[in-house]
Amino acid sequence: MGLKRTAVSIVLAGIFIVYMFGYPKSARIIPPANPDDPPRLPEGQQRNVLIIGGGLAGMSAALELAERGYQVTIREADSVLGGRLHTRPVERLGQTFQVEHGFHAWFHNYHQFKDIRERLDIDKNFQTWGSNFFRWRKYLPEEISSWGPYPINMLGIVLKSQNLGIVSAMKNQGPLADLMNFDMDVVYDKYDQYTFDEWAKLRNLDTTFYDVMLRPALSVTLNEENTLSAAEMLMYSHFYFLSDAEADKREITRMDYGSAVINPWAKRLQELGARIELNAKVERLLVDDKTGKIIGESSHPEEKYDHVILAPNLQGVEEILTAPLKVDSPAKQPIQKILKDVSQLEIAPPYKVLRAWFDKELENSGSAIFLQVPDFDPVSAIGQYHWHEKESEEWANKTGGSIMEFHLYDWKFGNVRDEDIWGLIAPTVKEIYPEMFERDFKMLAYHVNSYENFPSFKKGLQQYRPNATYPSQCGIPNLSFAGDWLRTSYPSALMERAVSTGREAANHVLLSDHIRQAPFKVCPSRGPGFGSM
């Protein structure tokens, strides 16, 4: 009898939980629009594609098209491939280190990226990364990891939290409905005019819950936190945390991004006959006077292309599109139309990444490979490279030292000399890792990356954000866009948005040449639901 009552209670509790929380939807496949077309160009047919920009977006488009028999040329302005995932050789302490632009993590919903990893056979270069560590001035430290099926994983996070209680979490049912009932098709219309902070106030979200569970994601967008669009952040929360119990599962590479990802990718492209040109900044597009199609670019007027993919960062796209065209060029009007929107978009504030070599290693860092410190401005996060990356690990083992990376997003101090940065951030680092100062860590060497190249996702910008095929909608049929600054109709962000829009651009080329498009696997567009039975 007792057993029967327990079983009935469990079933009722299960029904209640599913009623309250709904259930996650699975990833969705967007099939090719032309499934009956052949998978590659027929033997003997040559189609030339120019890809401007050798970041992830351009490389993704290049891989798809080179595999289908296209003659691909990538023209990259920098001396290295990979864009914001690049790695450069840096001489320090009598050794050459491969130093990246900054620490990156790969997530569960990175379906296009996973597909590329499989195609390049580089999965072995990745490792899973356990918990996510946070430290605040205002709150107790948190170690957040998602375990078990939805919604048990959510309850687990709340129960394990040092700052939240189940009662305070339950009080947030109203605002959480915006997350649980996330809908990609309406979220931008509803919330892009609000900042995330305004949304939290509007929805009466409990401050501690907001600060501990939701707001930390703001600090890693490299954007100015108090202007970031609520719609974009709700999409982030869905994509990175809620769409699936596994959504928050991260991976990192075992070695530098050049060796792990970019070099094998470039090698494959070259094996497929692609031409990769570095230090090759494109200034201006060349237009066919009769058709209005883009046929090439000004530094190589003799080369003619059937398709052009514009995959620079946002500034690069604006520079190229604002370069003067002939007065009577048939592309003039379409380009002006594109520029009307693109010129409304903005760049996020400058940021710096300081890589530093120390003579000692932390003993008591809470085992955080990458520690997020949301309210320790100007420091946003600190990475311990010698704990996960081969070259740094070898150096640390040899010397007893450590290699740390300090991420300084939304840099508000203007032009500071590289040698003065440590002095500026040291008081904050002392609050985070007092041990470094108690044990008198000596900085042996450093390297600073300073950039202002990240797209802004400030409130109100979504209405101007084009998608990959916008140029053809404006009247230039053989031009498409790729990059993480674009909009997608499905949830995506950062590296996954870059490679997905690269594939969208490639699909545009394939469709117009009657070659079968590549399928897409995407994160579901709806949240798991709340009271959704």
Ligand SMILES: Cc1cc2nc3c(=O)[nH]c(=O)nc-3n(C[C@H](O)[C@H](O)[C@H](O)COP(=O)(O)OP(=O)(O)OC[C@H]3O[C@@H](n4cnc5c(N)ncnc54)[C@H](O)[C@@H]3O)c2cc1C
């Ligand atoms: C510090 C930091 C940490 C990050 N962490 C993460 C993370 O953890 N997870 C994640 O998913 N993402 C992360 N990102 C974001 C990720 O790096 C980007 O979203 C992604 O690399 C963008 O790729 P892209 O191809 O769209 O643009 P880019 O990488 O900017 O590539 C554009 C390329 O075009 C080139 N170019 C520009 N103009 C021209 C021209 N006129 N002619 C020719 N070439 C031109 C540029 O030199 C560049 O190589 C991080 C970024 C930074 C900076």
